[in-house]
Amino acid sequence: MAATATDTERGSATPQQAAFEALYRSSRDDLYSYVTSLVRDRSAAEDVTALAFERAYRKAHRFDPTRGTRRSWLFGIARNAALDELRRRRRAAELVDEPVDEQATVPADEAELSLRRQVLRGAIAELDGRERELIALKFFAGLSNAEIAEVVGISDSNAGTKLHRTIEKLRRACNERA
């Protein structure tokens, strides 16, 4: 769902506000998806996502374009907030405990899809936290490899290699179980 009309569209925002609102509109759902993958709790993910946007709003003046894109900067803020939440809770939620996403489309062959989904979810559950994070950043948030590297704090080459390794792990797991 796209973000609703803001001050920018009403013509009353400052340039800084307009830039933030544009970032918000393009990143809200992606950020939520990424944070949910980290904290694995919808309620906590909502709080952390809102907190991340609040911090980005307050610290907008600190953004340095020489250090990366605005999206990677925002996702870096969200990452820290999510990890702080994990530290506070000090527990790992199992993926199987997450409620089913009722907005997902329902394919025609529900039995086959259900089996494949379970296989995939099982494979994802076997990934470690860092590997799940890479999957979330690439597939849920749509970040480029360079942006992923900036968020996680590794080199571009390292990010690509780790991502490839993780995807291969999922492919093997899905092919073995299928």
Next chain:
Amino acid sequence: MREPDDDAPATPEIERDLDQLDRLLAGGEPAPGSEDLALLVDELSAERPTPDPEWASQLDEGVRDGFDRPDRGALGRLGARLGARASLRSLAFGGAAVGLVVAVVVATAVIQLDGGPGTPESSDTAAQTTEATGDAGSSAAAPGERGGLGGGAGGGASQNPNALEADPGGSTPLANRAANRKQDRDAQLELQTATDEVRGVSDRAIGIVESSGGVVVESTLSEQRRRDQASARLRLEVPSSELDGTLDQLTDLATVGSLTEAATDITEPFVSARRRLADARDERRSLLQALGRADDGDEADSLRRQVKRARRQIARREARFQRISQRARTSQVDLSISGSPAGERDDGSWSLSEAADDALAILRTAAGVLLVGAAVLVPLAVLAAIAAFAYAWSRSRLRERALDGAD
């Protein structure tokens, strides 16, 4: 901060697969042999969590309002999570401000304790030196302070070796001991005045000394009209009992550049010289008595020779006693008077040079405060920076451990 590469760089195959992945994520067609990757992309995309519409709507409103209304739904919980923790930067600035205030207070206290410009130095019992403080009317060393050196025994020393009955040491009460002390006192005084007033000040100084019963031992006056400079040097001798009063009057003549007083206790040499003189006289008396009883001419001649030697000895010891008595009885004052074109007139005005001197003193004080403040602040800032770095590093490590613990 980027971690160093601990994996091998991406191979061409990896690069090809990643490019294929990006193409699939952008909605492109899979390359031959990549159908399973395309399927994986579709299924992972379908697993993407989506936000609750109501929550999303509330967040939209919060963004529109600039996050000014935190107590609405999820944003209400957000306000509790934010807390009151100040940013590191605010803490650093606050710490620096506190450090600066502490530094200023400490520096001011240090300067007050050491004494600022123009504050008289502390005196010791042997000598007093006073810096110039302003007009001729103010003397940094008050008469009462100088009087401590005199002790009431500086002058009026008797020339009769038998007059000093009290023993300066031992069992004599403290008051009697102080009264019977003998001191050799002298002073050096420097006065500053206008060039054309040097001669007048010199003449008035001589008048003061003569009225106190003193004498001018030596005087020199130098005047250089072309350079508008003049100076005078006077070597004065005044009764020790009049020294304090004389110095008081002399310091009133012009601006005091410096005043140094010294006192040496000569009680022991005085008493010793007196005793030795008395012993010599006693010996002569004994010899004269023996001479009167002498029967033999040879004995009489011998005694006469001894009497002669005794008289010579008495003369030497009398001279020595007189010298020591003179040192206790009178005090030497070296007076120098210097004149300059600007002059040190005591007319109550504040000249440009005085203003410049005062401004310089203020700048020196300010520089001292800043220097001491920096000496306190810099280590605090270094400590704060180290603490901030350690905190940031520790927090980063803990966050990464939280991610590892989320397996």
